[in-house]
Amino acid sequence: MSASDALDDAAALAKLDPGGMLSCLRGLPDQCRDAWKTARDLELPRSFQEIDRIAVLGMGGSAIAGDIWRALLERECAVPVFNVRAYDLPPYVDERTLVIASSFSGDTEEVLSAFGQALAMPAPKIVITTGGQLLATAR
Secondary structure, eight states, rough: OOHHHHHHHOOOOOOTTOOOOOHHHHHHHHHHHHHHHHHHHOOOOOOSSSOEEEEEEEOOHHHHHHHHHHHHHHOOOSEEEEEEEESSOOOOOOOTTEEEESSSSSSOHHHHHHEEEEEESSSEEEESSSSSSHHHHOO
């Protein structure tokens, strides 16, 4: 069976997708809708409106979320979004940068390192995680 034939065979496709990525992709529209509603309902401090840029700290799938945010916002928002996939904050991050630290596990080394640097400055910060050291640090 060729790879293209497997796309039409549910059993073969399931063997090619042991992690269940296809199921995750099917649920993506609902996840995006839920995330959009949650974000709209979030009450942020007024100082969060006084920003010049957004820096999204993330690696792997968490960084992809930053890519999606950038793609969605770049035509609608005058504030540029930058993705930071590194241990260190870039030099443009300052007190007028909204820093969003995103790590599913909360234990991603690069995110923890860059977020630690962000804590040393008066930049507004948001943490998106399910737990780990990032959640403990944010609290």
